[in-house]
Amino acid sequence: MGLWRELDEDERVLTTSDLVIHDEALTAYVAKVLCDTVGADRCKATRVYIIREPAINASMAPNGTMRVFSGLLLRMRSEAELGAVLGHEFGHFERRHTLNHFKARRSGTDILAWASVLASISTSSSIQRSNQNIQLQVYGDLYRFGRNQEREADILGLSYLNQSRLRPQAASQVWQNQMAEIEASARVKGLSKPNFSTIAFTASHPPEAERAVYLADLAQPDAANRDDGAERYRAALMPWMPLFLADQIKLNDFGASEYVIQSLAQGGWSAQLWLARGELYRGRGNPRDLVLAAEFYTHALEMDAGLADAYRGLGLSRLKTGQRSEGLEALRKYLQLKPDASDASMIRMMLPKEVTSH
Amino acid sequence: MTFARCKFAFGLAVAPALLIAAPAAAHKLRQGGVAVPVAASTLTVTPSRDWNQLSGTIGKNTESWTLDGGQLNDVTFYGGIPAGKPLVKERNKKHQPLPKFTRETLLIEVPELLERTYRTYKELAAFRLLSTDPAPFLGTEGVIFRYEFTDKDELTRTGEARAAIVAGKLYMITFDAPRLNFYARSAADFHALADSARLQSLR
Secondary structure (H helix, E strand, C coil): CCCCHHHHHHHHHHHHCEEEEECHHHHHHHHHHHHHCCCHHCCCCCCCECCCCCCCCCCECCCCEEEHHHHHHHCCCCHHHHHHHHHHHHHHHHHCHHHHHHHHHHHHHHHHHHHHHHHCCCCHHHHHHHHHHHHHHHHHHCCCCCCCHHHHHEEEEHHCCCCCCCCHHHHHHHHHHHHHHHHHHHHHHHCCCCCHCCCCHHHHCEEEEEHHHHHHHHCCCCCCCCCCCCCHHHHHHHHHHHHHHHHHHHCCCHHHHHHHHHHHHHHCCCHHHHHHHHHHHHHHCHHHHHHHHHHHHHHHHCCCCHHHHHHHHHHHHHHHHCCCHHHHHHHHHHHHHHCCCCCCCHHHHHHCCCHHCC | CCCCCCCCCCCCCCCHHHHHHCCCCCEEEEHHHHHHEEECEEECCCCCCCCECCCHHHHHHHHEEEECCCCCEEEEEEEEEEECCCCCCCEEEECCCCCCCCCCCCCCHHHHHHHHHHHHHHCHHHHHHHHEECCCCCEEECCCEEEECCEEEEEEEEEEEEEEEECCCCCCCCCCECCCCHHHHHHHHHHHHHHHEEEEECC
């Protein structure tokens, strides 16, 4: 199996994938942040693809394809933070970690050859399916880095930031935020010990606390006053934030979602953030959650009275807490604002007849 | 729901042994015109044509059928999910809990419950509810909804589901198939199957 052929094939699939967000402005912006971080000369070899996946992840293949997941974009708060992660991934690429790893693991891939021989003489689809799973497993191993390589990429990534015009202290902040989110998620799930390896990007990385410390130490102290591009970042991501946030809220990870909302709200609460928080609480649906959800939807409507979905959430939350007439009133408003909503006929059925007639 | 992206954590050493082992349970033929109870419940369907019942299940109260293979067309029956339970079996109760059907869940929230389950179970973001409409099901008030999602195999699938809440339990039939060609090809077969659904106790 040829790695380069595989990678080119992967990229060919990527260019037409439904999972890639084909927004030229957003892609160009992320590519620009990468170039601002690592320098225009280095970044020339890179092609950026934004993948709609809620995981906090980014990766770079040896052929120069960089994948940036929407879950990462949701969590970064400035160009400097995004640059820290992209610079880290670029560090793996520049040091050819994936390639070296590939060579070292080559013997391990002999197993793929045997697996495909066995699968080809079998007629059972389930055996052929497990062959595919072995392929995934072997490739997964190939792309996993060792801790030393992670450290090397961290240091390289930080040196890019130090040389850039962005604020290098952001790199340490990324990991502090990440730890706090994982801890928040674990707390709500009732886990005594947070599992940092559940998140793809942190799985093989040095313990977050350690890396947050050395990244802070390595950041040039006199660069602490540099611009971190938070405003520009917020403006560029604005059109996509409601979608990325909704993708996170619906993942059934209450603690992490609440953390992300609170962290975004540090820049000021918006109607969209209150709506997202309402959806999160209504989704979990404990009696107290429903009362709070109604409160959050109300905050959203105070800021934007035309936010139809907030009326929907408010109506359903009120109905479920026994406030029938207030609930129906809110649902009526929802229909007035969004008469052709995808669930309009269903909502109409829930309303008493005399109301639906006019 | 298909198994498309189940993550098997086989160690490399055991993998060849698994390859040689024969599949444990075979799929079953479900003959057209023969009424059959599904998902170990009182939910009964009379298929208008032959279907294959897949041997694996994704949960205690589920059963999956297909025509050409689970990736190409998948009908999943949810036979009476009790309050407090998720739609499918949780892979990891503690670390990856799934949303639960509750006593308070409204019929109009069932599409959201399926959406949140798919997103969490399959770890995907590209899921869109297309429509939600009232439609009688199992002789009672029900909901019919359509959706679209892109799984990690980068294939966009269209889905349609019908659901009703009877005596505090959720009954639902879903149909997922690739948007291109496969959905349209078997939608009529699914509609006939869903229309034939009855609850035995109501007879």
